[in-house]
Amino acid sequence: EKGGFDYFMLKEIAEQPRAVADTLLGRIDAEGRLVLDEMRLSDQDLRDVDKIIVVACGTSYHAGLIAKYAIEHWAAIPCEVELASEFRYRDPILTRDTLVVVISQSGETMDTLMAVRHARGQRSKVLAICNVNGSTIPRESDAVVYTHAGPEVAVASTKAFLTQLVACYLVGLYLAQVRGVKFGDEVKEILDQLEQMPGKVEEVLSTVEPVRELARSLAGERCVLFLGRHVGFPVALEGALKLKELAYMHAEGFAAGELKHGPIALIEQDLPVVVMVPSPTGQRVIHDKIVSNIQEIRARGAKTIVIAEEGDEDVRPYADTIIRIPAVPTLLQPLVSTVPLQVFACELASAKGHDVDQPRNLAKSVTVE
Numbered sequence: 001e002k003g004g005f006d007y008f009m010l011k012e013i014a015e016q017p018r019a020v021a022d023t024l025l026g027r028i029d030a031e032g033r034l035v036l037d038e039m040r041l042s043d044q045d046l047r048d049v050d051k052i053i054v055v056a057c058g059t060s061y062h063a064g065l066i067a068k069y070a071i072e073h074w075a076a077i078p079c080e081v082e083l084a085s086e087f088r089y090r091d092p093i094l095t096r097d098t099l100v101v102v103i104s105q106s107g108e109t110m111d112t113l114m115a116v117r118h119a120r121g122q123r124s125k126v127l128a129i130c131n132v133n134g135s136t137i138p139r140e141s142d143a144v145v146y147t148h149a150g151p152e153v154a155v156a157s158t159k160a161f162l163t164q165l166v167a168c169y170l171v172g173l174y175l176a177q178v179r180g181v182k183f184g185d186e187v188k189e190i191l192d193q194l195e196q197m198p199g200k201v202e203e204v205l206s207t208v209e210p211v212r213e214l215a216r217s218l219a220g221e222r223c224v225l226f227l228g229r230h231v232g233f234p235v236a237l238e239g240a241l242k243l244k245e246l247a248y249m250h251a252e253g254f255a256a257g258e259l260k261h262g263p264i265a266l267i268e269q270d271l272p273v274v275v276m277v278p279s280p281t282g283q284r285v286i287h288d289k290i291v292s293n294i295q296e297i298r299a300r301g302a303k304t305i306v307i308a309e310e311g312d313e314d315v316r317p318y319a320d321t322i323i324r325i326p327a328v329p330t331l332l333q334p335l336v337s338t339v340p341l342q343v344f345a346c347e348l349a350s351a352k353g354h355d356v357d358q359p360r361n362l363a364k365s366v367t368v369e
């Protein structure tokens with residue numbers, strides 16, 4: 001049932017091109033317009049939205065953090081992102097014109113479900129992004145965009161995460177379409193790029209062997225740091241989470257711009273630091289800032305592991321190891337840049353002899369608070 005793989009996690013990582021393709025399937029019509037069947041919210045409701053709050057836990061929360069960049073850029077609606085366990089216990093300002101987007105692979109996470117109930121109790125509209133048909137969260141929400149990752153067995157989320165990103169992009173673009181904020185051409189162009197993503201993810205998978213070697217060589221380390229900017233920041237958080245849960249290692253993700261506000265004090269000789277580099281053809285300024293961050297930490301002795309676009313030579317002088325990813329638009333980069341981090345954590349955990357599919361103390365679906 002593992003289809004020839006040692007672990008379900010490896011099988012699920014390998015299924016990601018198909019999972020991404022299935023989540024896009026049937027959602028872009030011949031004219032290049034988005035159709036979301038189970039949206040169930042009227043165009044008028046969506047035009048009235050004046051604030052979005054994305055609520056989720058764990059890996060799904062990281063998808064939400066990435067959604068914020070996309071939604072604010074494409075749909076120009078203010079967007080906050082919050083952990084479900086925090087959202088519930090404060091007094092969020094919710095109105096009829098607030099759209100609460102909840103993200104849950106399982107559809108059963110108790111804190112996220114409680115957030116749905118709280119938001120609906122305040123008359124806000126709730127849109128669920130979920131991987132399990134007919135589970136509790138989509139049943140209790142006003143609208144749903146299903147991800148089509150197929151069943152995810154490994155406790156650590158991989159293919160569900162990539163499909164959550166796709167769903168978040170679709171929601172952002174759909175809002176832009178309905179509200180007419182972005183000129184049709186930009187939306188069409190991004191939809192075009194999205195349709196090419198299964199092939200790009202496949203490309204990453206075919207070149208991950210060096211990531212495996214690197215992971216095995218770091219199995220004796222006690223700590224790994226991850227740095228990113230813009231959408232690379234949530235990807236850094238996700239890379240660190242995967243390493244914590246699978247390899248039981250201390251791992252932290254930081255916004256690279258925060259380095260000098262504290263974390264740089266952690267840098268010591270030979271500390272492995274993974275850095276997510278945005279495309280040099282996107283916002284040049286964030287690319288260049290990250291290159292100088294790499295230079296700073298290298299100068300303090302860090303072992304720099306750099307995830308950068310093919311052809312980006314600016315990183316070469318400061319990188320101990322370069323992992324290449326295909327060129328894609330900045331907002332979509334998490335779909336390719338997360339994959340080597342998943343493989344890295346999986347391989348490192350297996351080199352340490354851990355049960356990759358069933359990490360200690362964790363459950364696939366957290367139905368207690």
Ligand code: F6R
Pocket residue numbers: 057058059060061103104105106107108109112155156157158241242245364365366
């Ligand atoms: C980490 C992981 C968890 C889940 C979290 C939310 O790999 O899988 O952090 O993402 O428990 O679960 P769902 O998405 O089912 O609500």
